[in-house]
Amino acid sequence: MEPDVLITYRRYRSEADLPSIMALVGSELSEPYVIYTYRYFLAFADHDDDRLPHSNDPDRPPERPIGVIVCKQDMHRGRVNRGYIAMLSVDKQWRKRGIASALVQHSIDAMKLDGAREVVLETEADNFAALSFYASMGFMREKRLYRFYMNGKDAFR
Numbered sequence: 741m742e743p744d745v746l747i748t749y750r751r752y753r754s755e756a757d758l759p760s761i762m763a764l765v766g767s768e769l770s771e772p773y774v775i776y777t778y779r780y781f782l783a784f785a786d787h788d789d790d791r792l793p794h795s796n797d798p799d800r801p802p803e804r805p806i807g808v809i810v811c812k813q814d815m816h817r818g819r820v821n822r823g824y825i826a827m828l829s830v831d832k833q834w835r836k837r838g839i840a841s842a843l844v845q846h847s848i849d850a851m852k853l854d855g856a857r858e859v860v861l862e863t864e865a866d867n868f869a870a871l872s873f874y875a876s877m878g879f880m881r882e883k884r885l886y887r888f889y890m891n892g893k894d895a896f897r
């Protein structure tokens with residue numbers, strides 16, 4: 741890692757973040773998400789404090805987004821307070837440094853504070869890096885969803 745690089749984690753701020761989010765996700769996940777999918781997830785997002793310094797603040801070095809997680813949380817079938825990880829992606833150059841782990845952990849912590857009893861996600865059945873990653877975070881495979889993705893691939897939930 742470059743010696744003077746500072747990695748920070750922050751919440752979504754506004755639609756100005758969308759191009760970076762879409763670039764990080766679009767280059768890595770097979771599912772062709774359209775902008776409305778992102779808006780569906782981000783419409784009710786807890787926004788970061790807009791008064792925090794922005795990357796255009798002359799006193800701060802410019803931000804370069806290198807990882808993203810997109811989640812939601814709601815009452816599943818009116819019964820279980822459930823968190824859901826919809827998208828997770830880390831720039832290739834920045835992998836294997838614990839960034840995805842930190843993103844998932846921050847999200848789970850926030851979901852727990854909001855009362856989540858479980859957190860679920862799906863990933864492609866042949867995405868071995870993601871399967872290994874989620875196993876390392878303690879997730880268990882519950883079921884195989886046949887032809888879940890638009891490319892015809894199965895998913896593990």
Ligand SMILES: CC(C)(COP(=O)(O)OP(=O)(O)OC[C@H]1O[C@@H](n2cnc3c(N)ncnc32)[C@H](O)[C@@H]1OP(=O)(O)O)[C@@H](O)C(=O)NCCC(=O)NCCS
Nearest residue numbers: 768828829830835836837838839840841869870872873876
């Ligand atoms: C999966 C992904 C998010 C992991 O990001 P990351 O920042 O490199 O993950 P971390 O550094 O936090 O890895 C934590 C642990 O996960 C496991 N892991 C991560 N990448 C792995 C890989 N390529 N192969 C095997 N295990 C891996 C390891 O156990 C790792 O711990 P270690 O570094 O001590 O060995 C990243 O590879 C990625 O963006 N892939 C493309 C998008 C994607 O598949 N997203 C998930 C599906 S929604």
